Amino acid sequence: MDKKVSARSQRTREQIRAAAQRLFLESGFMGTSTDAIMAEAGVASKETLYRHYANKEALFVDVLEHMTLEQARPAAVLADLPVPRDAPSLRLGLTIVAREILSVMVQPEYLALLRIIMAESPRFPHLGRLFKDAVPQRGLSIMTLLLQQAREQQVVDEVDKDAVSHALLGGLLTYALLDVFFVGQPAQPELLERADAVVEVIMRAVLPH
Structure with a gap:
């Protein structure tokens, strides 16, 4: 019975968090009321809501923690990349990482999350970290x-x-922000090719001359 x-x-x-996530992404923290969250989640009473979350701030933090962990999973898979033993394998490894990062950065959910973090970080400083x-x-x-391993080889x-x-990440972030975030346009498939170009610039800088 206890397990049930x-x-x-x-x-x-999870139902409350999912409903809150949809509303927070749509209307932000200030624009979302607990009543709206309850209606979206199908929760009948505030007692039920507060049994799970002490207040709206606690729910907001849980939503963002859940979302950031979701975004972390693709990047975590990249930790199993093979050791780069020559220039082509280093280029391939950096390209895989760069494409993965850029593809995450231009996802609508990621950009919506970024907007919320920028707006709410003064209220919740730890969310930026x-x-x-x-x-x-x-x-x-x-x-x-990858660069450390390549140096050892x-x-x-x-x-x-x-x-x-940081230079590589900054190049990717520039494309995500200038080409997608600020102009509000959907990411185009060819945008990922920019990741390849940024990697090529980095390769020319780090390879022996």
Whole structure:
């Protein structure tokens, strides 16, 4: 019986969170009321809502934590990339990472999440760190590891790996922001080819001359 109650409670919590996520992405934190969340989730009483979340702020934090973890999963898979033992394998590894990161960055859900973080981070300072750790920091860590491995294999010159990784990520972020985020246009398939071009610029900078 306890297991059934626990499972039902978990389903209700997930139902509330999913409804809140839809509304937060659509209207932002301030534009979403608890009454609207209850109606969207099919929850009959505020008592039920507050049994799972102390207030709207707690629900908002849970939604963002859930979303950032969802966004982190594709990047986490990249941790299994093989060690780059020559220039072509390094180029391939960086290209896979760059394309994955850019494809995540231009997803409507990611951009909507970014808008909310930018608007609400003064109220919830820790959300900025949470957001950074989800995709950007994981991407930086993977790129830095690939460059470190490539240096150990004497594929690249001695370089500032942190600066190179940030330069690569910055190039991708520029395309996501300028071409999609600020103009509000959907990402075009050829946008991912820009990731390849950014990687090629980086390769020319790190390979022995």
